[in-house]
Amino acid sequence: MAVFTPVSLDDLPQWIKQFPLGQPLALKGIASGIENSNFFLTTETGEYVLTVFEVLTFEQLPFYLKLMHHLADRGVLVPAPVANDQGELIVALHGKPASIVTKLEGKSQMAPQPAHCAAVGAMLARMHLAAVDYPLQQPNLRGLDWWNETTPQVLPFLDDSCAHLLRAEMHFQEAFAGCDTYHQLQRGPVHADLFRNNVMFDGERLTGFFDFYFAGCDTWLFDVAVTVNDWCINLDTGVLDAARVRALLDAYHAVRPFTDAEQTAWQPMLRAAALRFWLSRLYDFHLPREAEMLTPHDPTHFERILRERIATPAPGLRG
Numbered sequence: 001m002a003v004f005t006p007v008s009l010d011d012l013p014q015w016i017k018q019f020p021l022g023q024p025l026a027l028k029g030i031a032s033g034i035e036n037s038n039f040f041l042t043t044e045t046g047e048y049v050l051t052v053f054e055v056l057t058f059e060q061l062p063f064y065l066k067l068m069h070h071l072a073d074r075g076v077l078v079p080a081p082v083a084n085d086q087g088e089l090i091v092a093l094h095g096k097p098a099s100i101v102t103k104l105e106g107k108s109q110m111a112p113q114p115a116h117c118a119a120v121g122a123m124l125a126r127m128h129l130a131a132v133d134y135p136l137q138q139p140n141l142r143g144l145d146w147w148n149e150t151t152p153q154v155l156p157f158l159d160d161s162c163a164h165l166l167r168a169e170m171h172f173q174e175a176f177a178g179c180d181t182y183h184q185l186q187r188g189p190v191h192a193d194l195f196r197n198n199v200m201f202d203g204e205r206l207t208g209f210f211d212f213y214f215a216g217c218d219t220w221l222f223d224v225a226v227t228v229n230d231w232c233i234n235l236d237t238g239v240l241d242a243a244r245v246r247a248l249l250d251a252y253h254a255v256r257p258f259t260d261a262e263q264t265a266w267q268p269m270l271r272a273a274a275l276r277f278w279l280s281r282l283y284d285f286h287l288p289r290e291a292e293m294l295t296p297h298d299p300t301h302f303e304r305i306l307r308e309r310i311a312t313p314a315p316g317l318r319g
């Protein structure tokens, strides 16, 4: 269930006049999603997604919506936010911030083949390049500072083996983030959550990236590592699939060549990307927010991935 704020078609005829979309014809709540109220909206001009934001505020939202707008303008396949007659992308609906974005065709590809991974790698590189002149700044809010805040909160819930792993990895990542190589990595706006369920495909044709609400400024390599850790693994074991890794990395490299510093940082960065989601899943599992609507994701999935990345070197960035 992911409609927390009910909206009906009858609520829209007056409200929607501020947008150049004609009259609303149909509105249907979207069942998946965990954070916002999402609706498929059909109007006289086409199909859109209406989102009522339940957690993010009017002050926080411009970074994400303007980033999507910036990327869409430069031909990156992402939902394009629709501005109202005042040029605003975020407007109030039932007292909460809301936006309308274009609807992507297709569906998520939950069993990706190398061709899908190649399409994701190429679009990710295009996205990084297209965002270099994005003027707004926001750190990755799920970066090292958040890991440092969260680690002591989840440690009391862990057995000795997991507690040891978490402490040791935090120590390793602190040192990594302080080293010269890390500081040479190229940075900019990143998606930071580009999992299989946040990309649409029509067959083998990628139709768009969406769900930018973990985006922030971080190293491009972190974004690549997050993406590889989801798209290129056996989901039961966390083991990387060499053909899918190669397809994704080669396609990325063909658009935006990896640097020597990135090559050096690759193995630690895959561990950082695994740690980030292990920590957030541990936090959501042991310290669920009040009125959490869904069963939290399984933290042991990312514990397995982290152990596997420590034990087994991944294929290199450049084939």
Ligand SMILES: Nc1ncnc2c1ncn2[C@@H]1O[C@H](COP(=O)(O)OP(=O)(O)O)[C@@H](O)[C@H]1O
Residues within 6 Å of the ligand: 002, 030, 032, 033, 034, 035, 036, 037, 038, 049, 079, 101, 102, 103, 104, 105, 197, 210, 211, 213
């Ligand atoms: N622009 C879009 N085009 C097509 N479908 C979308 C779009 N945005 C969201 N969706 C659909 O809505 C679902 C929930 O969106 P998501 O962003 O994951 O929600 P939440 O932020 O609540 O987790 C997605 O799984 C997808 O099916």
Ligand SMILES: N[C@@H](CCOP(=O)(O)O)C(=O)O
Residues within 6 Å of the ligand: 033, 034, 193, 195, 197, 198, 211, 277, 280, 281, 297
């Ligand atoms: N991808 C994260 C959770 C973020 O939720 P999303 O459904 O909005 O992408 C995870 O798998 O832990």
